[in-house]
Amino acid sequence: MFRIGFLGIAHTHGYSYIRQIRSFSNMSVTGVFDRDADRSKKASELFGTRAFEDPLELIESSDAIAVTSENSFHKKYAELAMNKGKHVLCEKPIATTEEDARSMLQTARENNVVFQMAFPVRYAPSIQQAKKEIETGKLGRILSVSATNHGRMPGGWFVDEKLSGGGAV
DSSP states (O other), X not given: OEXXXXXXXXXXXXXXXXXXXHTSTTEEEEEEEOSSHHHHHHXXXXXXXXXXXXXXXXXHTOSXXXXXXXXXGHHHHHHHHHTTTOXXXXXXXXXXXXXXXXXXXHHHHHHTOOEEEXXXXXXXXXXXXXXXXXXXXXTOOOOOOOOOOOSOOOOGGGGOHHHHSSOOO
């Protein structure tokens, strides 16, 4: 059984990832750690998994780590896991600064671990269709794209510059 731990459960996608992992017979969720104990407790109760109080204990108990914390903690959590030899899937954006992103990539190289950014939208049927249309050349040379995300801004830490890194744009 491949065990995946969650460092931070602030991002709403973390809940989706946990549901998906639980649907596979060869994977399990080790548990969650969040700097906000109430968030850890809520997620652990919802999914019947353990709320860890120590991120290192979660890392040691897991085969891989998903980082779904506030953006400003991505570097800290990802590097903590990679320095323990764990593969990491990190919620977007990879980091809040270019310097942090480069450090994270270097840490992955030094520890010979897989480090990937979660961006599941690329697998959405509409995006796959758009990709096919572009690849055929039917649309000509694409110079720019104007698009809208019809999701809702969840508020909370997403609008806190220190935690979000300043927002999406």
